[in-house]
Amino acid sequence: MQRPTVSLFLGLILCIGLLDPATTPAVSDQPTASQSGPKEDAPLPLYQPPKKLTPRARVGGGLRGTDGSDPVLVALVPDHVGLTAKKSPVLNWFLSKPTTYPLKFTLIDIRSVKPLHEGPIPTPDHAGVQSIDLNDWNLALEPDVQYRWYISAIRNPDSPSQDLVAGGVIERCEFSACLVEMEVDLSCDRQSVLRNAMRGFWYDAMACLCQLIDLNPADQALRRQRASLLNQIGLSTVAQWDLRSIPAPVR
Template structure:
């Protein structure tokens, strides 16, 4: 259920009770310089969401932009290629999704963050990926530690075959493995209604 927030002028707005970056608990790896990032919101978000990407040891963000708040609960994507962002290999980045509740008091922000690193895959992993059917790539990515790519592969398959409940179930299991129960429950529920 969305959480109410009473503003100074007595207008009441709501914001999601949960917002989570879709990421592993530790720094997640990607094989691409411009990965697609995902986040989950439990409820509609009428406000814009601020997306920030920081590179370790740099004082200024690589990117700060506003994205339209989702009008429904679910899992949503942010494609770094849309912002002409290319990650440097073997450099850690932290990304944030933020609902700014009061621009004058940023300590009240509702935020979530995760870490990622672009790691060029080994020749062995490249061969395994080349030898694996598209619908099974996510398991090779996950086994190799490339969590962002595993999730992206499953998500693209869901986009292409939204009525395939097995894909949603696989993605829900992937989410459970990294302790994202709310997002996992969302996918489990979606698998049952497709």
């Protein structure tokens, strides 16, 4: 009559041994659902154009003909005058494929026939989004003045009409109006991109976003934000190219 009691006692000892804290994984050592679950997508910027628009300001803008030998240049600007709060802003443009053509940058104050600046720029060794920093040429924009800017690929130095050209129009708002009335964000981070796009500062939002992507080329959220802005101004083909070019994550 004692054997069942002994067997039960031995079974309890065995169970206690299996539950020894030294052999049982702690809760903190076990993976949780939040560690492996997808991260929430970053909010997409919404571009609100200025109330006063000057249409038909963009030159170029499509990727038709990229199967040919010539590259396509696209200014990453809306088809109206884009705003900036900066004295010497960064201008962004797109190159569909590497090229050996010499490139030229031109900046024109619309009040003058003669260019404010015209000169060669280095030819990029890769396709994709490029930038021009006006600080590199000590160029400063006057407030409340519109400037036309162009990137030209020179196919034939003796025939300027054969140049491949892309460009846009930019205007710098007066500083107090930018800061007080329009509440521009002078910093450069993910939140400033959202704020400046919403407040109509296209050039500042796009330049900051491109800078963040240069620092984090594999960040898919940043790429989606840039593609969203480009789609909103009718440059959907460039946006698709950009998304297809996201580097694969390093394993």
